[in-house]
Amino acid sequence: MSHGPQADIALFETARVAARASGRSISSELEVIGNLLPHAALEQVGALFGMPALALHELNAQTPAFDLLPLARAMQRCAVLFRNQAGSICAAITDPQDIDQQTWLEAQADRPITFRLALEADIEAYLARQEESVRAIDTLSASVSDSPGSSRTTEILSYASVNDTASPVVKVVNSTLYDALRVGASDIHLESTATGLAVKYRVDGVLDHAASLSGAELAEQVISRLKVLAELDIAERRVPQDGSFRVESRGREIDLRVSIMPSIHGEDAVIRILDKRAMIEAHGALTLEALGFDGKSLVALRRLAAEPYGMLLVTGPTGSGKTTTLYAAISEIHNGRDKIITIEDPVEYQLPGVLQIPVNDKKGLTFAKGLRSILRHDPDKIMVGEIRDRETAEIAVQSALTGHLVLTTVHANNVFDVFGRFTHMGVDPYAFVSALNGIWAQRLVRLICPRCAEHVHPSEELVQGLGLSSAELADFNLRAGRGCGDCRSTGYLGRKSIAEILILNDELRELVVAKAPIRHIKEAARKTGTRSLREAALDLARMGETTLEEVKRVTLQA
DSSP: OOOOOOHHHHHHHHHHHHHHHSSSSSSHHHHHTTTTOHHHHHHHHHHTTTTOOOHHHHHHHHOOOOOOOOOHHHHHOEEEEOOOOOOOOEEEEEETTTTHHHHHHHHHHHHEEEEEOOOOHHHHHHHHHHHHHHHHHHSOOOHTTTTTTOOOEEEEEEEHHHOOOOOOOHHHHHHHHHHHHHHHHHHTEEEEEEEEEEEEEEEEEEEEEEEEEOHHHHHHHHHHHHHHHOOOOTTTOSSSSEEEEEEEEEEEEEEEEEEEEETTTTTEEEEEOOOOOHHEEEEEOOSSGGGGGOHHHHHHHHHHHOOSSSSEEEOOOOTTSSHHHHHHHHHHHOOOSSSSSEEEOOSSSSOOOOEEEEGGGGOOOOHHHHHHHHHTTTTTTTEEEEOOOOOHOOOOOOHHHHTTTEEEEEOOTTTTTHHHHHHHHTTHHHHHHEEEEEEEEEEEEEEETTTTTTOOOOOOHHHHTOOOOOHHHHTTOEEEEOOTTTTTTTSEEEEEEEEEEEEHHHHHHHHHHTOOOOHHHHHHHHTOOOHHHHHHHHHHHTTTTOHHHHHHHHHOOO
C-alpha cells in the first residue's frame, strides 16, 4: 500500500491517536490501519522521522550497553542502548515522538546518541533473551547439583560472617574463600607443607602465593573442614576425593568444586570457583563480544557456528575458556527452531531452551553412551563437552557426517596438533577431515593494568626470543604495569581471548589424508589467512594492551 508524503503523515496521525486510545504502540496501530506488515509499517514511520528501522535479527546483532542503561530499566522503559565497536551509542525506541524518553536516554548515556525505531514486540523479545541469559548464568544447572558428589551445603560469606566465626579453622576456610572471591580468583590451592599450609590463588591464569599458615595440625583441620563442606570421607586420606559445595556471597550463590589429593606432607586441596555471573554483570549477556575476540576472529567463529552441519573443534589448555566460547556460540545461534542438545562434565551454564545432559561415569553415562542416545533424540545441533577417547570421537564424526552440527573441544596445543591427536585415537583421517569444518584454538592473555601502565624498553634477549626485529618493534606501543592497588601489584588487570583459526578447504583436507608433513599443512593454512596464536598475542602487544613477557608466557613460537 503506497502513499504520498501528506497521506503518510495523515495515516501516522491516525495511528498515533488510535495508539493513545488503545494503549498499543504506534507501529502496531499503523499496521492495522494501513494494512501493512509490521516491519513495513515501522519503516514507514522511520522514514517520516528520519529514524532507520531495526528488525529483530538486527537487534540481536547489537551489543547492549547495560552499564549505561541496566537491563531492568530497559525492560521498564521498553528501550535499549547499544554500543558499537567505535564506542558510539545508539538507542532503539518504539515512539519517534516521545521526546521525554529520548531526552532521558541521552541523560543515561551522558552523550549525544542516535535513535532507531524497533517494534515493541521485538524490543521485548530482545530484552527477554538478555534476561534469560543473565538468569542462566545466575543459576547453575539442577542436574549438576543432583549429580553424585554434589552438595546443597551453603556457606554465607561476608566480611561480618568471617570475623564473627569463633572457630579458628572455620575462620581460616571462610576468610580464604572470601578473599579469593574478592580478588576474582578462579582456583584456590591449599598445599600442605612440612611446617603447615600454603595458600595460593590463581588469578587471571597465574598462580600467586597468598599466605602461609603454621602448624601441621591446623593444615590437617583445614582440609578436614573442606571435606565436611563437600560431604567427603574425612577418615580417608590415602586416595583422591572429589566433591562440591556452595557458598553465598554478595547476594548470589556460587558453586565450588573440591579436589583432595594425598601428598607426602598430608593432603592438598584445590577449589575451583564457578562464578560465571561476573562476566554477565560486566557485559549484560553471554555473547562472543563479551569474551574479547577481535573482529576477524568473531566473523570466522560465527561463520563456523552458523554452518548447518559438520564439526567445529575448539582446543586449548584447561582454563582457556573453551567451554565458555562454545556456550556463547550456542547462545547466539539458538533461535528456537533447532533442537540443541549438550552432553557435558559437568554442566556449568544453564541455557534456556537447550537440553543439557550431565555425564555420570558412576552410573555408566559416559560421553560415548550419551552421544549415542542423543542421536535418537532428533537433534539439529550437538555440543560434546570434550572428546577423550576413540569411541566418542568416531560417534561425533559420524554425527557431523549425517547432517548434524557438532561443537566440541579437544586438548591440543594448536590447531595443527589436532590432526595428530585424532590419528593417535585411531580415527579414520578421511572421515575426520570430511566432517571437519574448522578448528579454533584459543588462549587467555592478561591485559596491562590501565591505572599503573607506563612505557617500557624490553630486554634484547626477550625481543630476540620472540623473533622480533628492531624495525618491527618500532610499530609497538610497549607498555607494562608497574603495580598498584587495583592490580594487586601484578601490573595486570583482566584478560582477553586470542584465537588461531583453521577453516578447512579441499587442499588442506587432501594434505591431511595424504599425511603430508605438518610444515606443508601450515604453509597451505597461511595462504588461507590462518594466523598463529603468537601473532594474535603480538597484535595485542603492538596496541599496548599486553606485554611481551605475557606473549612469551602464553604462546609458543609458530
